[in-house]
Amino acid sequence: MRKIVIVGAGASGVYLSVLLKQKYPQDDVIVLEQNQSPLKKLLATGNGRCNLSNQNMDQQYYDSDNLDIVQSIIQDFDMVSQMKEIGLYCLYQGHLLYPKSEQALSVKNVLMQRAQEAGVLFFYEQEVHRIECQNQYRIVTSKQTFHADIVILAMGSEAGKLSGMNESRYHILKQLQLKVIEPLPSLVQFYTSPVLKVLKGVRVKGTFSLMENDKCIHQEKGELLFTDYGVSGIAVMQLSSFYKKHHQYQLYIDFFDELSHNQLCQYLSQQSSLFLEGMLNHKIASYFQKYQDLPIQKLAFLLKHYRLDIQGIREAQYAQVMKGGLSLEDVTYDLELKRYPSMFAIGEILNVAGMCGGYNLHFALASAYRVAQAIERNVYVKNS
Ligand SMILES: Cc1cc2nc3c(=O)[nH]c(=O)nc-3n(C[C@H](O)[C@H](O)[C@H](O)COP(=O)(O)OP(=O)(O)OC[C@H]3O[C@@H](n4cnc5c(N)ncnc54)[C@H](O)[C@@H]3O)c2cc1C
Numbered sequence: 001m002r003k004i005v006i007v008g009a010g011a012s013g014v015y016l017s018v019l020l021k022q023k024y025p026q027d028d029v030i031v032l033e034q035n036q037s038p039l040k041k042l043l044a045t046g047n048g049r050c051n052l053s054n055q056n057m058d059q060q061y062y063d064s065d066n067l068d069i070v071q072s073i074i075q076d077f078d079m080v081s082q083m084k085e086i087g088l089y090c091l092y093q094g095h096l097l098y099p100k101s102e103q104a105l106s107v108k109n110v111l112m113q114r115a116q117e118a119g120v121l122f123f124y125e126q127e128v129h130r131i132e133c134q135n136q137y138r139i140v141t142s143k144q145t146f147h148a149d150i151v152i153l154a155m156g157s158e159a160g161k162l163s164g165m166n167e168s169r170y171h172i173l174k175q176l177q178l179k180v181i182e183p184l185p186s187l188v189q190f191y192t193s194p195v196l197k198v199l200k201g202v203r204v205k206g207t208f209s210l211m212e213n214d215k216c217i218h219q220e221k222g223e224l225l226f227t228d229y230g231v232s233g234i235a236v237m238q239l240s241s242f243y244k245k246h247h248q249y250q251l252y253i254d255f256f257d258e259l260s261h262n263q264l265c266q267y268l269s270q271q272s273s274l275f276l277e278g279m280l281n282h283k284i285a286s287y288f289q290k291y292q293d294l295p296i297q298k299l300a301f302l303l304k305h306y307r308l309d310i311q312g313i314r315e316a317q318y319a320q321v322m323k324g325g326l327s328l329e330d331v332t333y334d335l336e337l338k339r340y341p342s343m344f345a346i347g348e349i350l351n352v353a354g355m356c357g358g359y360n361l362h363f364a365l366a367s368a369y370r371v372a373q374a375i376e377r378n379v380y381v382k383n384s
Pocket residue numbers: 007008009010011012013032033034035038039040041042044045046047050051052053126127128129154155156157158159160161162163164168169319320321346347348349357358359360361362364
């Protein structure tokens with residue numbers, strides 16, 4: 001009988017606990033969680049609907065220091081059939097995969113039901129402070145010490161604050177002398193200058209470009225939301241994944257991406273007066289009314305290249321994911337730590353951050369699956 005301790009009851013940790021305990025009922029599978037309950041972040045995903053995966057699954061939608069490992073993990077995992085195995089019926093809506101119920105709660109209930117049936121042991125309000133390596137691993141929490149033959153680091157990130165804003169996850173890595181890439185919020189809103197407070201709450205569809213020194217870093221077609229601090233919306237969240245610290249970026253808004261500059265000029269020139277009400281949301285039209293005396297060429301340019309300076313990204317508690325975390329330099333393709341046999345890392349604690357669209361949950365579950373397979377091959381098990 002082996003003792004397997006998983007640190008963190010997020011999506012990756014709970015899914016791995018199910019896979020392991022179903023396969024090895026004789027082993028002790030223990031999950032240590034600092035919160036009072038499991039899967040808090042999962043419940044908030046996809047606005048409560050849980051976007052589990054994406055039909056366009058490829059490393060190009062991820063940021064990491066080893067995209068080859070990421071590619072090998074994401075392509076080896078078939079979310080639909082693996083979820084079916086545990087009793088979760090999923091359906092694609094366009095490219096996006098959701099549970100048929102469209103409720104993150106179903107995902108939580110299915111995972112926890114399977115874990116309970118299999119006999120996984122959960123310990124809550126147990127913040128792990130450090131892990132010591134002796135003959136066995138010693139996992140020291142705020143309340144007690146656990147021993148394990150196999151340890152899984154599944155501590156996620158502070159993004160969204162539902163997995164805790166504390167630093168203990170990074171302290172554990174540093175105390176183990178592992179390389180930690182500085183965590184930075186991603187899939188997050190921008191602070192802008194000016195802040196268009198008069199447009200607060202207005203959503204606009206268009207094309208949005210992240211610019212640096214007149215160079216387009218990335219372009220997104222989609223929706224933007226004006227807020228009282230800057231801008232939000234899916235297109236902005238996607239752009240934020242290209243944001244780097246200490247760079248000066250601008251956001252260009254193309255309100256009429258369906259028209260070329262010349263077509264827009266032509267349309268504007270056919271209007272009896274430059275009354276934008278018939279062309280744009282009322283609040284945006286009112287805002288642009290101050291430019292009505294501009295020559296049509298200039299007005300058209302402004303409507304297709306409206307510029308906001310980006311003053312920064314919002315903080316981790318507003319983000320969906322953190323870039324950074326445990327460097328993939330320190331792990332094998334099986335996500336085993338090179339320095340620590342039988343210790344693995346899965347999910348968002350790793351330096352792997354996906355774009356919006358189910359990429360982060362796909363990686364969280366796929367990485368758990370990879371580790372379950374590695375343990376199944378049994379070559380990694382200490383003292384078994
Ligand atoms: C608002 C929001 C919406 C999102 N929507 C989507 C979506 O629709 N699709 C998608 O793919 N992704 C989405 N994501 C991202 C996705 O939820 C995460 O990438 C994924 O849940 C990460 O899973 P994880 O198991 O690695 O980590 P987490 O879910 O962060 O879980 C880690 C667990 O470890 C615990 N822990 C941490 N440190 C310790 C410690 N020292 N001791 C004990 N326990 C500890 C935490 O409390 C937590 O329960 C969203 C994120 C947010 C915040």
